[in-house]
Amino acid sequence: MDSSGVSPGLLHIKLLTLVLMLGSSLLCGFSPVCVMRRATRFSSDPGSRHRVLSLASCLACGVFLASCLLELLPDFLNHMRDTFSRLHITLHYPLSEFLLAMGFLLVLVVEQMLLAFREQTSDVSLEKQALIDPHRSRSSLSSCAVDAGLRVFLLLFCVCVRAFLEGVSVGCQRERLLETCVTLLLHKALVAFSLAVRLTHHALRRTLVAGALLLFSVSGPAGIGAALALEGLTDGPQVQLVRCAVEGLTAGIFINVCVLESVWQESGSHRIHKVAFLLTGFALVTAVLFSKV
Numbered sequence: 001m002d003s004s005g006v007s008p009g010l011l012h013i014k015l016l017t018l019v020l021m022l023g024s025s026l027l028c029g030f031s032p033v034c035v036m037r038r039a040t041r042f043s044s045d046p047g048s049r050h051r052v053l054s055l056a057s058c059l060a061c062g063v064f065l066a067s068c069l070l071e072l073l074p075d076f077l078n079h080m081r082d083t084f085s086r087l088h089i090t091l092h093y094p095l096s097e098f099l100l101a102m103g104f105l106l107v108l109v110v111e112q113m114l115l116a117f118r119e120q121t122s123d124v125s126l127e128k129q130a131l132i133d134p135h136r137s138r139s140s141l142s143s144c145a146v147d148a149g150l151r152v153f154l155l156l157f158c159v160c161v162r163a164f165l166e167g168v169s170v171g172c173q174r175e176r177l178l179e180t181c182v183t184l185l186l187h188k189a190l191v192a193f194s195l196a197v198r199l200t201h202h203a204l205r206r207t208l209v210a211g212a213l214l215l216f217s218v219s220g221p222a223g224i225g226a227a228l229a230l231e232g233l234t235d236g237p238q239v240q241l242v243r244c245a246v247e248g249l250t251a252g253i254f255i256n257v258c259v260l261e262s263v264w265q266e267s268g269s270h271r272i273h274k275v276a277f278l279l280t281g282f283a284l285v286t287a288v289l290f291s292k293v
Contacts, residue, residue, distance in 0.1 A: 010177055014228060017170060017181040018221040024185055025217035029192035032056075033209055036200050051270065057201040058274040060194030061258065062281025064155070067191060068254045070289055072162055073100075076247040083240045099245060103252020111150060151257055152202050156212050158254040159191055160219040161246065167223020168243075172231075179291075186288045188220055194281065 036053065080096045166184060173180060195216055199209045 010174060011228075013177050013181060014171060014224055017185065018167075018224045020185055021167075021188055021220045021224075022217055024189045025192040025220065026213070028189040029196045029213035029217060030210075032193055032196045033200055033206075033213070036197075037206075053197075053201055054270070055273055055277045056197045058277040059281040060197040060201075062278040062283075063190050063194040063285050064159075064198075064254075064281075065258045065278070066282040066285035066289075067162075067187070068251065068258045070286060071187075072247070072251050072254055076100075076244070076251045079240070079247060080244050083237070083244055086240075087237055096248060099248025100252040100255065103249040103254075104256045105252075106249070107154060107253055107256040114150060151260075152199065152204065152212075154253055154257050155198065156195070156216065158250050158257065159195055160216050161250050162254075163188065163191075163216060163219035164223040164226075165243065165247065167220040167225075168227045169223075171224040171227020183288060183291050184220075186291075187285065190284055190288065192216060 077096055084091055166188075170177070170181060170184060192213065196209070196213055199212055204212075
């Protein structure tokens with residue numbers, strides 16, 4: 001054991017996970033962006049390009065939906081229960097559900113405030129020109145583009161916060177570390193791929209897409225590094241309470257974004273194909289999480 005109380009073997013596994021997580025996230029994030037850019041450049045049928053991108057976006061929605069309902073939500077409820085059990089506090093109020101509701105309603109309130117503000121002002125075109133890729137045709141933009149920027153930002157916020165907290169958990173973990181790291185690497189690769197597809201589907205500029213993917217890629221390794229640097233400080237009751245509050249609000253936001261995005265993806269043409277791809281994404285995350293058992 002070293003001075004920090006972590007055996008060299010565990011420390012090496014954590015450092016290796018940090019490097020692999022960064023590399024796999026970058027690879028799985030930027031690969032679909034490059035492929036889609038090249039396909040858009042060389043394909044002559046805009047209808048087929050849009051159809052393929054729409055189906056890939058449904059696959060990404062399934063990944064996010066499963067990540068939220070099967071991983072983020074159960075982990076948050078378990079952390080809340082364990083934290084208050086360690087503090088010997090018995091809750092007579094549904095605090096966990098309240099935090100979820102606050103996160104869910106926060107998205108609704110912010111969206112409606114933005115919509116009300118934009119209805120009173122006519123300067124929406126300048127913001128769209130700053131975010132939308134000029135090479136993307138206007139006909140491919142949906143009627144939901146008014147709040148697309150907000151939902152993209154919230155999605156990026158949720159996955160980055162979740163990746164950072166998972167990195168902190170890996171940095172503090174001492175048992176079954178290898179199995180957890182393998183599962184985490186597979187899951188982060190799926191999320192990086194899905195995030196890249198969603199960002200490309202919203203036709204953001206290349207610099208914004210690259211910045212978002214880079215931010216997500218460093219979030220997990222940053223969590224591992226923070227846990228290793230602050231060994232022992234992340235287990236305090238105050239830190240755990242703050243983490244539970246952040247997880248609850250993030251889970252509520254994620255539920256709102258994932259559910260509404262999934263419902264929207266099922267609408268329009270090719271409904272059966274879209275539902276099939278959404279279920280495929282859901283099944284992929286389910287298979288990865290099943291490896292933990």
